[in-house]
Amino acid sequence: MTDIETLIIGAGAVGLATARALALSGREVMVLERHSLIGSETSARNSEVIHAGIYYPTGSVKARLCVDGKHQLYEFCVDNGVGHERIGKLIVAAHDAQLDELRKIKQKAAENGVRDLVFVDRDELREREPALNCSGALWSPSTGIIDSHAFMLALQGGLEASGGQVVLNTNVTSIEAELSGGYRVHIETEDGETYTLTCRELIVSAGHGAPGLMQAFPEAMPPKAYLAKGNYFKLQGKAPFSTLIYPVPEPGGLGVHLTLDLQHQARFGPDVEWVEEFDYVVDPARGDRFYGAIRSYWPDLPDGSLVPDYSGIRPKIAGPGEPAADFRIEGPQSHGLHGLVALYGVESPGLTASLAIAEEVKVRLN
Structure with a gap:
């Protein structure tokens, strides 16, 4: 017993x-x-x-x-009154050389059963998100945010x-x-x-x-367990975007992306910082490298507008370079x-x- x-x-x-x-x-x-x-x-x-x-x-x-979980999660949120928004996201090519990467991403998504991605050209993006600077993007309508x-x-x-x-x-x-x-x-x-x-x-x-x-x-x-810290920085002031913005992925991660919470307050991150122990303090100096990455798709990001927000630590089972x-x-x-x-x-x-x-x-x- x-x-x-x-x-x-x-x-x-x-x-x-x-x-x-x-x-x-x-x-x-x-x-x-x-x-x-x-x-x-x-x-x-x-x-x-x-x-x-x-x-x-x-x-x-x-x-x-x-x-599978995405569909279940949206249904659960509706049935249980959990705050969420099917806000969508744009995966953006900062320059023409990255447009081929968008095609590869769309193919990969289709192989995974995600067949709703749509190409958006520069002219349409200019109308939808005037502050966004890029050569083209993929629109993912089934991406969302949740409480x-x-x-x-x-x-x-x-x-x-x-x-x-x-x-x-x-x-x-x-x-x-x-x-x-x-x-x-x-x-x-x-x-x-x-x-x-x-x-x-x-x-x-x-x-x-x-x-x-x-x-x-x-x-x-x-x-073996590894700790990969991800730092987030909050934007002071209102973001000029109505959706999530992700750059074309980089080796080792998805790049510095913009997400919105349910109040549409913008945050950027996470980066990747390999650590040996738990420490959730965000070093303000890490924000310096965020500016250049963000300005590749939002060139008008004001100086000094990013402030430390919070961090998380991913429970990795593959180490740096793996x-x-x-x-x-x-x-x-x-x-x-x-x-x-x-x-x-x-x-x-x-x-x-x-x-x-x-x-x-x-x-x-x-």
């Missing part, structure tokens, strides 16, 4: 979506979260963009779950309505398999008390912490551990894909 049927470590968007899906399937579910708030790491420190699924390698888990915290609260509400619960201020220090089946989870509370919980099923959705926790199971071959890693969602079919699913490297588009990831976990658990 175990204390709980299904334990989930981590109350980010993916952990909560998974908990809700499993509770709706009839399981007794508890989510353990080490912070005092749900979704206070990766899930709360991002661009809050609903991604279309354009850039990811064809056939990858990221591509498939992003496209990520409201989304996670709705997930928590759905979980609790199905009998599940979230326990905050509870740090999982280690996990181990029970000889009789199931798992033993060692936890420490905020006041330093230590406890042990047993469960029949265990979902390790701990973001940055997942590889470390899974070291308890060498047969699972957990990956190809971007796919999501790793590994169940008994991968590692042979019955009732255990571990998730690694769930960075962007994890928020967009979260509902689809939850269904994937359910499939791999059964």
Whole structure:
């Protein structure tokens, strides 16, 4: 007999979506979260963009779950009153030499099942976005923005309505398999008390912490963890754009792009800063390099108009100079551990894909 049927470590968007899906399937579910708030790491420190699924390698888990998750997410937002806007985005070629890259991006998107991209020429762009300077663009109408915290609260509400619960201020220090089946989870509370919980099923959705926790199971071959900080800068004043603006991707990232929140306040970022420890302070000096990148498509960006906003740290499982890693969602079919699913490297588009990831976990658990 175990204390709980299904334990989930981590109350980010993916952990909560998974908990809700499993509770709706009839399981007794508890989510353990080490912070005092749900979704206070990766899930709360991002661009809050609903991604279309354009850039990811064809056939990858990221591509498939992003496209599936996007449709599920829009439907969820409507059904649950979560703030969102299907605002769209322009992927812009700063000069004629990049126009061929737009064609390649459109082809890649189509291979991923995203077939709504439309070429927009310079003249039409001049009418739609007069402040934008570019040779042409791709219009992505299914890209959107979302209130990520409201989304996670709705997930928590759905979980609790199905009998599940979230326990905050509870740090999982280690996990181990029970000889009789199931798992033993060692936890420490905020006041330093230590406890042990047993469960029949265990979902390790701990973001940055997942590889470390899974070291308890060498047969699972957990990956090495890396920390990639992304800094955002806020625009002082109103942005002259009505949609999201992304440059043609650069090697290693999507370039410095402009996103809007639901109040249409503009922010730029994120960049990539490899770090060794958690530090969310944004160095104002990093903003200096943003100006040149942004002026490639918005030449009238005023001097001194960017101020530090916030940062996030991506839970990477590929290091500097290595190809971007796919999501790793590994169940008994991968590692042979019955009732255990571990998730690694769930960075962007994890928020967009979260509902689809939850269904994937359910499939791999059964």
